[in-house]
Amino acid sequence: MYSFVNDYSEGAHQAILDNLIKSNMEQSPGYGEDEYTQKAKNLIKSHIKNDKAEVHLVVGGTQVNLISICAFLRPHEAVIAVTTGHICVHEAGAIEAVGHRIVSVEGQDGKLYPENIQSVLDTHIDYHMVKPKLVYISNSTEVGTVYTLEELKNLSAICKKNNLILYIDGARLGSALTSETNQATMADVAKCADAFYIGGTKNGALFGEALVITNPLLQEDFKYFIKQKGALLAKGRLLGIQFATLFENEADLFYKLARHSNIMANKLQQGFTENGFKLLITSTSNQVFVILPKTIYELLSLEFKSSIWEPYCDDSYIVRFVTSWATPEKEVDKLIAALKKFK
Amino acid sequence: MYSFVNDYSEGAHQAILDNLIKSNMEQSPGYGEDEYTQKAKNLIKSHIKNDKAEVHLVVGGTQVNLISICAFLRPHEAVIAVTTGHICVHEAGAIEAVGHRIVSVEGQDGKLYPENIQSVLDTHIDYHMVKPKLVYISNSTEVGTVYTLEELKNLSAICKKNNLILYIDGARLGSALTSETNQATMADVAKCADAFYIGGTKNGALFGEALVITNPLLQEDFKYFIKQKGALLAKGRLLGIQFATLFENEADLFYKLARHSNIMANKLQQGFTENGFKLLITSTSNQVFVILPKTIYELLSLEFKSSIWEPYCDDSYIVRFVTSWATPEKEVDKLIAALKKFK
Amino acid sequence: MYSFVNDYSEGAHQAILDNLIKSNMEQSPGYGEDEYTQKAKNLIKSHIKNDKAEVHLVVGGTQVNLISICAFLRPHEAVIAVTTGHICVHEAGAIEAVGHRIVSVEGQDGKLYPENIQSVLDTHIDYHMVKPKLVYISNSTEVGTVYTLEELKNLSAICKKNNLILYIDGARLGSALTSETNQATMADVAKCADAFYIGGTKNGALFGEALVITNPLLQEDFKYFIKQKGALLAKGRLLGIQFATLFENEADLFYKLARHSNIMANKLQQGFTENGFKLLITSTSNQVFVILPKTIYELLSLEFKSSIWEPYCDDSYIVRFVTSWATPEKEVDKLIAALKKFK
Amino acid sequence: MYSFVNDYSEGAHQAILDNLIKSNMEQSPGYGEDEYTQKAKNLIKSHIKNDKAEVHLVVGGTQVNLISICAFLRPHEAVIAVTTGHICVHEAGAIEAVGHRIVSVEGQDGKLYPENIQSVLDTHIDYHMVKPKLVYISNSTEVGTVYTLEELKNLSAICKKNNLILYIDGARLGSALTSETNQATMADVAKCADAFYIGGTKNGALFGEALVITNPLLQEDFKYFIKQKGALLAKGRLLGIQFATLFENEADLFYKLARHSNIMANKLQQGFTENGFKLLITSTSNQVFVILPKTIYELLSLEFKSSIWEPYCDDSYIVRFVTSWATPEKEVDKLIAALKKFK
Missing domain, CATH: 3.40.640.10 (Type I PLP-dependent aspartate aminotransferase-like (Major domain))
Incomplete structure (x- = not known):
């Protein structure tokens, strides 16, 4: 996972x-x-x-x-x-x-x-x-x-x-x-x-x-x-x-690694919005804050770990996804693919 | 060196x-x-x-x-x-x-x-x-x-x-x-x-x-x-x-490494005493404290690094030699060989 | 004063x-x-x-x-x-x-x-x-x-x-x-x-x-x-x-002194409200917080010292008046008398 | 006392x-x-x-x-x-x-x-x-x-x-x-x-x-x-x-008070030496440190309070006597008079 x-x-x-x-x-x-x-x-x-x-x-x-x-x-x-x-x-x-x-x-x-x-x-x-x-x-x-x-x-x-x-x-x-x-x-x-x-x-x-x-x-x-x-x-x-x-x-390496994490986050953030999820804030760095219904958060958590930032209304969470220098693009793709199921 | x-x-x-x-x-x-x-x-x-x-x-x-x-x-x-x-x-x-x-x-x-x-x-x-x-x-x-x-x-x-x-x-x-x-x-x-x-x-x-x-x-x-x-x-x-x-x-590894450092120190300490140098204290661990005339310390320092612990009388130093898990026996041997020159 | x-x-x-x-x-x-x-x-x-x-x-x-x-x-x-x-x-x-x-x-x-x-x-x-x-x-x-x-x-x-x-x-x-x-x-x-x-x-x-x-x-x-x-x-x-x-x-003395300060404060507070001034909060102890127009605060300050707690709207201050075991009733009376002028 | x-x-x-x-x-x-x-x-x-x-x-x-x-x-x-x-x-x-x-x-x-x-x-x-x-x-x-x-x-x-x-x-x-x-x-x-x-x-x-x-x-x-x-x-x-x-x-008052304490200490110190007691140190200020046999210290303590600074040999104490701006000369005199008994 x-x-x-x-x-x-x-x-x-x-x-x-x-x-x-x-x-x-x-x-x-x-x-x-x-x-x-x-x-x-x-x-x-x-x-x-x-x-x-x-x-x-x-x-x-x-x-x-x-x-x-x-x-x-x-x-x-x-x-x-x-x-x-x-x-x-x-x-x-x-x-x-x-x-x-x-x-x-x-x-x-x-x-x-x-x-x-x-x-x-x-x-x-x-x-x-x-x-x-x-x-x-x-x-x-x-x-x-x-x-x-x-x-x-x-x-x-x-x-x-x-x-x-x-x-x-x-x-x-x-x-x-x-x-x-x-x-x-x-x-x-x-x-x-x-x-x-x-x-x-x-x-x-x-x-x-x-x-x-x-x-x-x-x-x-x-x-x-x-x-x-x-x-x-x-x-x-x-x-x-x-x-x-x-x-x-x-x-060179310092920026290359940082840039990679941003690109992954950006792709992920876009994945969320394209699948109808609201962001807490539009991130331009490597942390994405998205509002997920509790049920969706739990289903998603069966495949991907992320962390609850704080509750949002009664039925949702603000959830934080962090990408890094080490995040493989294929994991981001898999997560976006999973999102489509909830669309 | x-x-x-x-x-x-x-x-x-x-x-x-x-x-x-x-x-x-x-x-x-x-x-x-x-x-x-x-x-x-x-x-x-x-x-x-x-x-x-x-x-x-x-x-x-x-x-x-x-x-x-x-x-x-x-x-x-x-x-x-x-x-x-x-x-x-x-x-x-x-x-x-x-x-x-x-x-x-x-x-x-x-x-x-x-x-x-x-x-x-x-x-x-x-x-x-x-x-x-x-x-x-x-x-x-x-x-x-x-x-x-x-x-x-x-x-x-x-x-x-x-x-x-x-x-x-x-x-x-x-x-x-x-x-x-x-x-x-x-x-x-x-x-x-x-x-x-x-x-x-x-x-x-x-x-x-x-x-x-x-x-x-x-x-x-x-x-x-x-x-x-x-x-x-x-x-x-x-x-x-x-x-x-x-x-x-x-x-196993913890003790093996520690034992090696002691054995090296012991050999080194013996080398000092056998060559007529006085110890500050007889060490049973991996630090050796020996009294060296300043001139000898300086000659020795051309080949081996050690550290002055404190001055001793007018013309000598107490010098500390530390061995470790990584000390090659051949370096100890070389040091002892060098000592013989000053005997 | x-x-x-x-x-x-x-x-x-x-x-x-x-x-x-x-x-x-x-x-x-x-x-x-x-x-x-x-x-x-x-x-x-x-x-x-x-x-x-x-x-x-x-x-x-x-x-x-x-x-x-x-x-x-x-x-x-x-x-x-x-x-x-x-x-x-x-x-x-x-x-x-x-x-x-x-x-x-x-x-x-x-x-x-x-x-x-x-x-x-x-x-x-x-x-x-x-x-x-x-x-x-x-x-x-x-x-x-x-x-x-x-x-x-x-x-x-x-x-x-x-x-x-x-x-x-x-x-x-x-x-x-x-x-x-x-x-x-x-x-x-x-x-x-x-x-x-x-x-x-x-x-x-x-x-x-x-x-x-x-x-x-x-x-x-x-x-x-x-x-x-x-x-x-x-x-x-x-x-x-x-x-x-x-x-x-x-x-006995402890409570007598404290009670006196409260009675003085209470009288003073009543003096403010009776003369049309609004309180920040109704005090039941020895500190009175009243809202005074800046001009009135300044006029009053010619005769009595008090302290500005914080500004209130553009033209007023919240002003703190503190009474104590030592406050003479006649000074409270004089202050209330002075207030009547601004009524 | x-x-x-x-x-x-x-x-x-x-x-x-x-x-x-x-x-x-x-x-x-x-x-x-x-x-x-x-x-x-x-x-x-x-x-x-x-x-x-x-x-x-x-x-x-x-x-x-x-x-x-x-x-x-x-x-x-x-x-x-x-x-x-x-x-x-x-x-x-x-x-x-x-x-x-x-x-x-x-x-x-x-x-x-x-x-x-x-x-x-x-x-x-x-x-x-x-x-x-x-x-x-x-x-x-x-x-x-x-x-x-x-x-x-x-x-x-x-x-x-x-x-x-x-x-x-x-x-x-x-x-x-x-x-x-x-x-x-x-x-x-x-x-x-x-x-x-x-x-x-x-x-x-x-x-x-x-x-x-x-x-x-x-x-x-x-x-x-x-x-x-x-x-x-x-x-x-x-x-x-x-x-x-x-x-x-x-x-004026600051020095007058300090001087009085010194004069009292000096008189007391002289009293000790004149009666054969050894000082730890010759004091020129308002603290006197004298060596007293334990028995004498105890007898003296029935009339005058002082404090043990530290033990001295087996049978004596170093005892501290402090005078102050408030020390009445007659108390110093009484103490010196008492000392004579032990001479």
Whole structure:
């Protein structure tokens, strides 16, 4: 039974695996002081055209978020995020555990807008309240939407004006940047953000996220934080090898894998609409949110795994289907074929 | 140039790598809910003959330490450890960052003794001071010594008597349990400790440590903590596959790899003494600490990497040589041959 | 110019001051080990008819809240509170700073209801999310409303059923319990809550809040937390003397002062409505929220201080007037007289 | 029975009490925004001849220490202190609870020296360890010794050279500055330290410590931290009135009270030596540490309270006698008279 539950069901893309195997018995210095890690960092800095940026490779996304926020903020400073943001829900209080409040706002379609930020600034005015300091967004968002370049620039502008840090969770940045509707390059993202990360786990790596800190004021002593939070991988080269593979040749593999997941999602989404199903939101990335009657969801689940996002009216669910770098087109075709039965 | 700097210079043992490759394109549930992880946990529980124990697989050692201590202690409770303990020095304040003081005591040869614990209890007597609650030891220790079974039982006894938690950092537990002088089994360790972890990173895995919580009072809600500290690996099966491979057939591979590292260390240590060099301490595990005149250290370093532990008198260093599952005997032989030149 | 800005503008009631003066040159043990503190604790336990309760006296309300929540919760556990709750807004992130998320819900008229709690429980279902564990309410609330006895019992019931802690912030508990519409006694509050505190600062003391922990499971080692958070007053008797004075003779002074503040507020509120002003909410405690045209607010402000709660439509403010144990009736009369001018 | 147990057994000096009484029914803004607080701050800034300094008044010493260290340090930064330092022992882990390690060193006679600092710097060299950043000393120290002006300047110099913050706990600063042997003025202290506090609790106030931040880089947003840690006193004027009283007329009362305590201690210390008792250390401040045979300690304890510091040999104790602003000379005389019996 094929699973569309998430984009981290399989291991790694073969090219990554091959490079891990090839280098397996080499001896390297630990903790990211090896040459593979250095190479990966250089490839990323070159790709975003910013050799002043600092790159750090760590294992997981919650880890990057909590380490970054812990390192960037003073204890009285707070994060602004949309209520659906990953840090607001699915990180088990990781941000509060390092001492910071997240001021959550509604946003729209999973996105945060300057007026949302402004409303938080307007109501946090003295030392009785936390001081908003870091704006957290995800691109693509938790509900599969993608920020336009203009939206990113607008967010960057209000942040700069108010001395706020713009931080972008890029667990699915590949999918966002290869979205049909996207105009932003990774270099654009790097220019807009003070820091962002590039997701490997959901884009063909065994694991790994590459944090890019472009704001020099946020770079100092960052590696202490990676260590302190238990995130400094002894065999750091495992991260280096993976990101070097993804980012070789102008990040060819990185984008290829992400694009594939989008194309699969797009085909699947079209399959749903053509068979009369309503979408929660029109996705341009690798997550599709469709409204399915409960009975149809259950029948479909006999052949394909997906996940219930939330109930919808009395008799339906919003169901999430996620495609990935590893999704075979024939599984998408089979799912669409199955849909026709319910038409 | 061969490196004796640490026991995590290479990747994984071939059997582990093979199993990772074989399963690479299978789809599994995330976050350790997969069958490989279940299998690994069962193998470990069976090996220690305790099916009430709870096993958690995480990526790194500092991570296990900080998560466990955070989960086990209330905020006013403190850790007792020897001054050379890993958490006292080389974890960048990870334990304090989750709010706990480490009360450090001298110990002897890297080991903690009941009288050290008692001295802390005697001086921490009211609410103006922290309340000692968890005893942290490493086996083998940071300086390569191994606790005897009786020593472990004595520590366990004083802990039980005083309602203290005994926690054993087993980053090098394999090396301890396969030490020539060791009488304790892993089941013994499990009986003495309230919780301990079994190191994979330094014993043939790409990464991974298996935490075993034997005290049921410490098991509740533990997985929340793994998530909150950013340590819940999305592709959790990577850990499951590695530990299942190490612990199949009564942990055959686990002990074989550890034993090899000890044999190599033992041979190397003998080489040093036979060639007239003094040891800091007689090691029975995979770390050798030898006193080398600075000039000899420098000549040797042209052919072999090792690390300066600390200066010794004016003209010498204490130098650490670490062997591992991957150390070829011929490199040990070459090093010993090189020593003869300085005799 | 008289101020209705808050209920802590003056010092202490004369009886309290007299007792402080009288005992000034006596020598007492520090840190609350003195006889006055013991007496105060006994008076409170006797008043709530629960000699198993534990009472702790500390200086301020934010302090009690953060110490209690830090002591009662494990790091992955979260607080449920209404969005207007003091800990959600006006404590500068004190709760997050000790590591806990506050899951905020809308509630109604500043009050939390069982269905609000249930909605949080329904959506927090696994280890990816925080675990809701403590329900925080204020009585009276931030907007001056008072929980009925039935409402308190209902909250207590859902908490007990779901193994949640019910914690009541009683910064203005005196005002709540002497509210016209109130049927609950302090003993009732003590029965419903696992812990609650009795506000002194806003009811005639120089400072001081008395935390009452009725749930024995929450009592262990509490004094360590008071010390650790810097809240253990060296001259602890200052707190003891004040609460002993308030709670002598069945808490006669405590209720007398609170009742006075309510009567003043009630008179003031009636003055507003009789002169044609609309209330935000009908208050039964010592805070009055009235809607005033901006021009009237400004004219009134020439004679009386009050505070803008928030804007209301384009041309008005919601304005808060707070009365206290110290509010002279003649100032209320003068304010009402002034209102007539705007009629 | 008279107590020499500590210097906070009584309430406040009469002049302070009078000013509290006189202003009791005035209405003031809360949270230190009142005129008394402003006056106190100005008096202190004028007294140290530094109008760029920032002064904050809070209730207790542990509070000042934890708030300052929390506000001044980033999470990976550590404190250097002597093992006898108050934060190392008697603050129930307050500093670790806000996330920071204290690297403790032996020092001498309760004092820290540049070579102690250097030894910590020499061994904390990379991101695997905490980064030493703040030097904590007390003046007078926990064992009653007083830093010379030269010693303070030397500490200041090594701190500046290594970009470390020098923080002085002045719970007994009055006693230090009025010590016979002292040459430093408070203005000197202010020049040497990046921040220090002036103790009121142990020098005639009901409570209160005045933190002075001279380093402008450490001043930003400090009041948020006071609030977040629950230390922002609602009736902040209570602190203002007390410090204004102590610092009026060039801090006349502050020094007068401190000097009295020293004179009493000095007389007492002389009484001990003249009657043949050995001192642990020759104190020049208000704490006397004397070695008493157990039998004599017990006989003396029938008439005078003091506290056992620690056992000394088999048959003696080191006993601490503390004098204060409130110690009547006749009690010292009576104690000395009693000593003669044991001669």
